[in-house]
Amino acid sequence: MTHLPSVTRRKILAGLGGLALAAPALLRPRPALAALSGRPFVQPALDAGRMEAGRRVFDLAVATGGHEFLDGIETATIGINTGFLGPILSARAGDALRMNVANGLGEPMTLHWHGLHLPAAADGGPHQEVAPGATWSPEFDLRQKAGTFWFHGHQHRKTAEHVWAGMAGVIRVSDEEEAALPLPRTHGEDDFTLVLQDRRFDAAGQMPYDANMHDRMAGMQGDVMLVNGLAAPVLDTAAPRLRLRILNGANGSFYRLHFADARAFYQIASDGGLLAAPVAMRETVLSPGERGEYLLDLADGAVAQLRAEAFGAEAAMMGSAGIREVMTFRPDAARTPAPALPERLADLAPPPAPTGATRTFTLSMSGMGMMGDFLINGGQYDHDRIDFSVPLGATETWIWDNTTPMIHPIHIHDVQFRIIGRNGQPPAPQEAGLKDTVLIGPGEKVALQVRFDDYADAVLPYMYHCHILEHEDAGMMGQFTVV
Numbered sequence: 001m002t003h004l005p006s007v008t009r010r011k012i013l014a015g016l017g018g019l020a021l022a023a024p025a026l027l028r029p030r031p032a033l034a035a036l037s038g039r040p041f042v043q044p045a046l047d048a049g050r051m052e053a054g055r056r057v058f059d060l061a062v063a064t065g066g067h068e069f070l071d072g073i074e075t076a077t078i079g080i081n082t083g084f085l086g087p088i089l090s091a092r093a094g095d096a097l098r099m100n101v102a103n104g105l106g107e108p109m110t111l112h113w114h115g116l117h118l119p120a121a122a123d124g125g126p127h128q129e130v131a132p133g134a135t136w137s138p139e140f141d142l143r144q145k146a147g148t149f150w151f152h153g154h155q156h157r158k159t160a161e162h163v164w165a166g167m168a169g170v171i172r173v174s175d176e177e178e179a180a181l182p183l184p185r186t187h188g189e190d191d192f193t194l195v196l197q198d199r200r201f202d203a204a205g206q207m208p209y210d211a212n213m214h215d216r217m218a219g220m221q222g223d224v225m226l227v228n229g230l231a232a233p234v235l236d237t238a239a240p241r242l243r244l245r246i247l248n249g250a251n252g253s254f255y256r257l258h259f260a261d262a263r264a265f266y267q268i269a270s271d272g273g274l275l276a277a278p279v280a281m282r283e284t285v286l287s288p289g290e291r292g293e294y295l296l297d298l299a300d301g302a303v304a305q306l307r308a309e310a311f312g313a314e315a316a317m318m319g320s321a322g323i324r325e326v327m328t329f330r331p332d333a334a335r336t337p338a339p340a341l342p343e344r345l346a347d348l349a350p351p352p353a354p355t356g357a358t359r360t361f362t363l364s365m366s367g368m369g370m371m372g373d374f375l376i377n378g379g380q381y382d383h384d385r386i387d388f389s390v391p392l393g394a395t396e397t398w399i400w401d402n403t404t405p406m407i408h409p410i411h412i413h414d415v416q417f418r419i420i421g422r423n424g425q426p427p428a429p430q431e432a433g434l435k436d437t438v439l440i441g442p443g444e445k446v447a448l449q450v451r452f453d454d455y456a457d458a459v460l461p462y463m464y465h466c467h468i469l470e471h472e473d474a475g476m477m478g479q480f481t482v483v
């Protein structure tokens with residue numbers, strides 16, 4: 001691991017079709033009230049559920065609530081079993097699960113298990129609406145590799161508003177392959193979950209979902225960076241090496257993550273589980289919806305400040321919104337050296353050979369310039385139209401061709417896919433593992449190998465969509481069945 005085969009700034013910029021770094025940062029009004037920064041880092045509660053007749057059962061109560069983001073102000077939110085965001089659900093690969101999702105919102109909602117392979121009826125997409133006061137209890141088997149997944153609202157045309165208010169949480173999956181590796185995995189000691197988001201607050205310290213025309217085009221962004229609902233928290237730790245499970249849970253912000261001292265860190269997992277080997281990097285981009293697991297060495301005793309350069313879908317034209325402090329890691333004085341990094345992580349088979357169709361998904365905009373609708377293959381989402389069917393067991397090639405001047409992170413429900421080409425080049429090592437969300441830059445063409453296993457349903461569809469939630473709600477989404 002001596003060289004840095006990672007995505008360098010230059011490569012990312014090339015990949016985004018020339019992000020205009022010199023362009024002025026987006027000017028946003030400063031909040032009238034100060035965010036409470038520098039508090040101790042806190043994670044969402046770890047919830048292993050309860051066992052009922054061999055099934056792991058999670059109780060998830062979705063309700064309006066409040067959270068103190070700003071000094072002395074209670075901000076109205078949506079939370080799951082708490083005021084803002086939800087628990088970290090902890091389960092083992094192979095578990096039989098039941099999710100009891102109680103809707104205490106007073107309006108229809110859904111809860112989608114992002115990244116999980118499951119029957120369409122359990123997916124929690126816009127066809128699994130939960131009425132106010134009702135409880136939805138899907139059951140499915142956890143057919144995943146160890147990794148970091150998440151769940152969030154997916155109500156038709158309300159996804160952005162619900163997630164903005166806090167309707168999201170993390171799913172942490174373990175398995176034997178991962179457990180055999182010398183990696184940090186003790187929650188709260190050397191293994192930490194970071195839900196990254198940004199929010200903007202009004203003069204009263206509230207964060208109403210008041211997306212204006214620009215937000216709808218570029219994705220809703222805020223000027224206050226949050227990790228687990230905290231602004232710039234501090235973690236004191238005695239561990240020589242930390243594992244950071246990072247979710248970009250933002251509506252519309254991409255985060256270019258790096259440390260203030262430009263130190264190297266290592267990515268060990270992508271959306272769907274472990275990479276083949278640790279990938280050394282000094283910065284990396286996470287799109288809305290993407291997760292990464294990283295190792296951070298603190299054995300040298302230096303304070304590590306995690307930062308994020310935030311940018312929106314229109315970065316190629318507008319540049320970034322600036323660099324934000326995410327959080328600070330403060331190592332204890334009495335340290336032990338970090339153990340050697342494992343050379344290999346997971347046994348990643350080569351992407352499966354295609355056995356089925358090649359489908360092209362052209363991303364475009366209607367109208368002139370920046371003011372059109374976002375389209376996939378010339379159309380917008382229609383709740384009552386199935387766009388196509390995939391034969392059960394097929395491995396298909398899905399080519400995403402972005403003809404817009406914006407970045408779109410594309411997410412496909414039910415599957416973990418493999419990226420086989422980005423503009424005709426093989427994927428970077430951190431993109432070569434299991435993925436469910438992929439950044440498609442302006443002018444880029446990205447080819448995926450996608451396998452559809454073991455769940456057939458000719459009626460209920462799965463979704464594919466842009467994970468900029470404003471684009472999804474505006475209809476940049478389609479649906480397919482597996483038959």
Ligand SMILES: [Cu+2]
Pocket residue numbers: 313374407408409466467468471472476
């Ligand atoms: Cu988009």
